[in-house]
Amino acid sequence: MRDDDTIKRWTAKSKATVAMEIFKGKTTATEVARQYDHTFSEA
Numbered sequence: 001m002r003d004d005d006t007i008k009r010w011t012a013k014s015k016a017t018v019a020m021e022i023f024k025g026k027t028t029a030t031e032v033a034r035q036y037d038h039t040f041s042e043a
Helices: 012-023 029-035
Strands: none
Touching: 012 029
């Protein structure tokens, strides 16, 4: 994923990437919410 802070869009591709990281146990929904400044429900 891109680390460009000027782009804040939550695209289908980025959602899928994060979802796979959560499913694989590489991260948690809480960590995703913190990292991308989203709410827990968005993660």
